Amino acid sequence: MRTPGQQAASRANAARSTGPRTAAGKRRSAQNALRHGLLARSPVLENESRSGFDEMLRQYIRHFAPRNAAEANAVAQMCSAAWRRRRIWSLERDALNLELAGQTLPDELGRTPDAFDPLTRNSPQFLLLNRYEVSIDNTFHRSLARLLARPKRCGCETKLAKSLTLRQLHSPDAPDLGAQ
Numbered sequence: 543m544r545t546p547g548q549q550a551a552s553r554a555n556a557a558r559s560t561g562p563r564t565a566a567g568k569r570r571s572a573q574n575a576l577r578h579g580l581l582a583r584s585p586v587l588e589n590e591s592r593s594g595f596d597e598m599l600r601q602y603i604r605h606f607a608p609r610n611a612a613e614a615n616a617v618a619q620m621c622s623a624a625w626r627r628r629r630i631w632s633l634e635r636d637a638l639n640l641e642l643a644g645q646t647l648p649d650e651l652g653r654t655p656d657a658f659d660p661l662t663r664n665s666p667q668f669l670l671l672n673r674y675e676v677s678i679d680n681t682f683h684r685s686l687a688r689l690l691a692r693p694k695r696c697g698c699e700t701k702l703a704k705s706l707t708l709r710q711l712h713s714p715d716a717p718d719l720g721a722q
Contacts, residue, residue: 585622616685623682
């Protein structure tokens with residue numbers, strides 16, 4: 543238990559703290575709790591290509607042609623899930639390559655299982671990646687099923703579907719489009 547003097551000192555220190563002052567410092571500070579980015583609010587991390595994600599989202603919108611807010615939300619969820627799945631694949635590949643680099647077996651076919659074994663036995667993070675991948679895949683497929691189950695197009699586009707912009711679909715501040 544902290545003493546009243548320690549609590550007062552903590553309050554005084556906190557009052558003097560101004561936090562990050564520059565835009566770069568604020569961006570860096572916002573990422574302090576980020577470990578792997580699989581559960582981040584925004585699907586695109588700072589070291590990833592925002593334009594790559596935007597292009598992927600444009601392709602999804604073009605392909606599925608959402609007609610209302612619920613469909614637009616399903617498309618955005620699918621795109622986000624696909625982007626995060628790519629990140630998982632990258633993390634898995636890098637972990638396996640790192641483990642393979644330490645292998646000295648001459649048998650090429652045996653190297654991959656020998657690299658995989660310690661990752662699953664000694665690394666709870668690798669198993670956690672698998673759980674995230676399953677969850678992300680489920681999100682993708684649920685959204686896809688919602689889109690595939692929609693009624694046939696009647697030829698009438700809604701104003702909302704025509705006015706949707708990429709910023710509205712992937713802005714962290716944007717309201718959940720499915721809630722309308």
